[in-house]
Amino acid sequence: xxxxxxxxxxxxxxxxxxxxxxxxxxxxxxxxxxxxxxxxxxxxxxxxxxxxxxxxxxxxxxxxxxxxxxxxxxxxxxxxxxxxxxxxxxxxxxxxxxxxxxxxxxxxxxxxxxxxxxxxxxxxxxxxxxxxxxxxxxxxxxxxxxxxxxxxxxxxxxxxxxxxxxxxxxxxxxxxxxxxxxxxxxxxxxxxxxxxxxxxxxxxxxxxxxxxxxxxxxxxxxxxxxxxxxxxxxxxxxxxxxxxxxxxxxxxxxxxxxxxxxxxxxxxxxxxxxxxxxxxxx
Numbered sequence: 001x002x003x004x005x006x007x008x009x010x011x012x013x014x015x016x017x018x019x020x021x022x023x024x025x026x027x028x029x030x031x032x033x034x035x036x037x038x039x040x041x042x043x044x045x046x047x048x049x050x051x052x053x054x055x056x057x058x059x060x061x062x063x064x065x066x067x068x069x070x071x072x073x074x075x076x077x078x079x080x081x082x083x084x085x086x087x088x089x090x091x092x093x094x095x096x097x098x099x100x101x102x103x104x105x106x107x108x109x110x111x112x113x114x115x116x117x118x119x120x121x122x123x124x125x126x127x128x129x130x131x132x133x134x135x136x137x138x139x140x141x142x143x144x145x146x147x148x149x150x151x152x153x154x155x156x157x158x159x160x161x162x163x164x165x166x167x168x169x170x171x172x173x174x175x176x177x178x179x180x181x182x183x184x185x186x187x188x189x190x191x192x193x194x195x196x197x198x199x200x201x202x203x204x205x206x207x208x209x210x211x212x213x214x215x216x217x218x219x220x221x222x223x224x225x226x227x228x229x230x231x232x233x234x235x236x237x238x239x240x241x242x243x244x245x246x247x248x249x250x251x252x253x254x255x256x257x258x259x260x261x262x263x264x265x266x267x268x269x270x271x272x273x274x275x276x277x278x279x280x281x282x
Contacts, residue, residue, distance in 0.1 A: 033067050045061065063184065146163070198211045215231040
């Protein structure tokens with residue numbers, strides 16, 4: 001019996017540890033970006049890396065610019081699987097081949113994934129991927145820097161952020177740059193650095209769901225719960241069909257002891273995700 005338990009333990013240990021070990025021995029990478037049908041980047045989509053028998057090796061979520069990255073991958077055939085929970089999108093898979101064998105060298109594969117709307121469902125996906133149109137006149141020099149920043153943000157993070165900073169210096173009221181830069185910092189867990197940009201962004205455009213959601217997420221992680229509640233409440237007012245916003249709102253309400261309202265938000269999030277989000281269940 002003791003031997004059987006040891007074998008079982010060893011098998012489970014191998015199953016859980018092997019993928020992490022594999023993803024630390026090589027210099028290969030898979031970089032990509034996820035887009036909605038309207039070509040807008042999709043934030044917070046789940047991305048899974050599968051091996052050739054479709055077992056999950058690693059998971060991540062997309063950044064505010066729709067980017068994702070897997071590092072330390074061995075050579076071979078892999079599948080990138082994208083699941084945009086909370087929107088009415090079809091699951092997407094894309095095959096990737098890495099050929100570099102040397103551990104000292106490195107191969108990088110770039111993957112762009114374009115999601116498709118599931119026509120069997122509602123039209124909620126379209127609303128999940130666009131905000132209220134906000135138009136402002138931007139100086140050409142600032143717009144050029146912003147475009148350059150977006151182009152390199154997913155590949156060279158610091159250089160992309162520097163371009164956005166320059167664009168904001170040229171035009172301090174540049175909403176798109178403020179919102180994207182703030183959300184990018186928060187996506188990298190630099191909450192103290194990111195939230196001031198978002199406060200400035202919502203000052204300029206008070207109808208920005210993405211800015212309010214990221215602001216609420218930042219305040220939640222900074223344990224500034226009253227501010228997190230206000231930001232999350234604004235996010236669900238602007239986009240009630242966002243499962244992420246409902247989950248965030250319910251989570252912060254639960255922490256502050258408002259269990260009745262927390263339950264309502266979490267039940268709504270559970271319905272929107274078709275009961276497939278483990279965070280909601282937790």
